[in-house]
Amino acid sequence: MNQVPSLIRVFAYLSLLTVGGGMAAFPELKVLTVEVHHWLTFPQLIHLYSVGQMAPGPNMMMIVSIGEWVAGPLGAIVVLIAFFGPTALLAFLIGRLWKKLEHWPWRTSIQKGLAPVSIGLLLAGCFSMARGAVTGLETATIAVATLLILLQYKINPALLVAAGAIIGAFTFVPK
């Protein structure tokens, strides 16, 4: 069955939800790719998303992996265009308009109002992911340790995520 039209629909829709970052779309990403289309399982989604945190560039590149799984190289390209096209066009048009709106008083209202909402969406995405990723004392310890280290020290987060891989390999391998 040709899944390309579904890929376009799903990722173009998700694209518009990424207010404040990719994580905002995570709850819908889970519903659509795992529960509706069965393209991958929830643990697989969490794994890909987490690995994607280590990749350079925009931190939602794991969508390429989903596209590739579902429809090969074409799927990967289609997903990229569907996911980044709509917001790119929007940024292009609003970017040109925004300067003209400099003295429009609602401009500040929109910025101030959306700031807490986008952080709320980031947290909501994080909690939704934590439900699958933090499943016991060990994973909770890794998560909290990463959080505290990042708040306390200036260190490249990719290193800590990689450290998570090493700790995980030693901790969770079934005997």
Next chain:
Amino acid sequence: MSDASIKPALQTTSAAPVAVGTASVLDIFIEFLIIGATSFGGGVVAYLRNGLVTKREWVDDKEFVEMLSISQTLPGLNATNMAILVGDKLKGALGSIAAIIGVCLPGAVLMYIAGMLYQEHGDRPLVTAALKGVAAAAVGLILATAIQLGKKSLTHNYDLIFIALTVIGVNRLHQSVPRVLIAVGILAILWYYPRKANKQEGATQ
């Protein structure tokens, strides 16, 4: 003497800044490709600032902050929205396209390969174990990002109410993201309705 030997060395190590008017589409593509390939560990904004403001001098700090605030307000990732805005400023639509392809390409290729490897070997016990650790660390990283962003961009204590409403809407009431975004978003924007500006206008009229 020592001064003379240091100065040229400095000039060659920092790539010669291209004046805004002469930045070619290829220049834009290459600079964003470098940012897209080196910005490991998130925090792409710092890499953008370093590449675009410090190294190339394509935008100044004030403009950078302004573009960043547009990028954060609009849907879309910071990195790609910034690529569109800076690309457009330098070379119009073509510049935008060159910038966004450049910033996305390295990570996309990497995750394409990672996805294939994961499909091949993802069910091996050692890989599953390592990824369990990666996922837990990623949760900590995202929480840290939320806290750091919150400290930077929130202005009032009652912003916490809008954060809580958003989280409850999505995680507790299981409402869809767009529904919560529109409902809480409109509420928050109305809360910040432009009263001060109105008063000033009223005073001057």
